[in-house]
Amino acid sequence: MSLIAKTPEPPYxxxxxxxxxxxxxxxxxxxxxxxxKLAANQPGFLGVEAAREAVGITVSYWSDLDSIKNxxxxxxxxxxxxxxxxxxxxxxxxxxxxxxxxYGNE
Amino acid sequence: MSLIAKTPEPPYxxxxxxxxxxxxxxxxxxxxxxxxKLAANQPGFLGVEAAREAVGITVSYWSDLDSIKNxxxxxxxxxxxxxxxxxxxxxxxxxxxxxxxxYGNE
Numbered sequence: 001m002s003l004i005a006k007t008p009e010p011p012y013x014x015x016x017x018x019x020x021x022x023x024x025x026x027x028x029x030x031x032x033x034x035x036x037k038l039a040a041n042q043p044g045f046l047g048v049e050a051a052r053e054a055v056g057i058t059v060s061y062w063s064d065l066d067s068i069k070n071x072x073x074x075x076x077x078x079x080x081x082x083x084x085x086x087x088x089x090x091x092x093x094x095x096x097x098x099x100x101x102x103y104g105n106e
Numbered sequence: 107m108s109l110i111a112k113t114p115e116p117p118y119x120x121x122x123x124x125x126x127x128x129x130x131x132x133x134x135x136x137x138x139x140x141x142x143k144l145a146a147n148q149p150g151f152l153g154v155e156a157a158r159e160a161v162g163i164t165v166s167y168w169s170d171l172d173s174i175k176n177x178x179x180x181x182x183x184x185x186x187x188x189x190x191x192x193x194x195x196x197x198x199x200x201x202x203x204x205x206x207x208x209y210g211n212e
Contacts, residue, residue, distance in 0.1 A: 003124075003126060003160050003161040004124050004125075004126065004161060004197055004198070004199050005124075005199075007201075010201075014120070014122060014201065014203050016120060016122070016165055016205075018109075018110050018111075018155050018165075019110075020109060020110065049124050049161055049163055050159075050161070050163075051157040051158050051159040051160070051161055051162060051163045052157050052159060053156075053157040053158060053159070054109050054157070055109040055110060055155055055156075055157055056157060057155055057156075057157045057163045057165060059122055059124075059163060059165070085211050089211075091110055091210070091211060092110070092210050092211055093110050093111075093208060093209075093210035094208060094209055094210060095113075095116075095120065095205045095207070095208040096205070096206055096207040096208070097120050097203035097204055097205040097206060098203055098204045098206060099122075099201045099202070099203040100202055100203060100204060101201070101202040102199060102200065102201040102202070103199075103200055104197070104198050104199035104200060105191050105195075105197060105198055
């Protein structure tokens, strides 16, 4: 998977997930790896970019809103979401956005 | 400035800038700090979130497309953009997206 996602011509969707971690791993890395693998196999998944310093940012790209909804309602993902706040994240925000335009050097 | 941006009710806009750095600083940190300060003083600026590991992700939030256009065309910012590719970034992508929905724990 490339670090900068190879996305198609807009329009498509971006889910911007920003979070602050709790202390300790508490199974976080295993969950995160599993969710990444699961997401990548969902219909409509286009790619993902992620980095964490003081704040963590994960941007996943999707072909349409239905694909995002399906992923949100995936049973294993829902279980992770229920565990997420308090156990892994002290604070988070999820933003659903429609990519209208993109440019870059490739 | 809080790590997770305090944004208003959608709709608003997100500029997702993803990049890979070249080796060495080459004045990067000074430029990045200056651009952040400049951006925060632009009309329509709502907030910013940033993290870098293998890939760098900076998401800035704006009230509307005109504000984004004004910022893109800010003269000092344009100078940084001209210097950006090759000097600071080996690869980058900028995506302009409209935030339609958000949720979180605050």
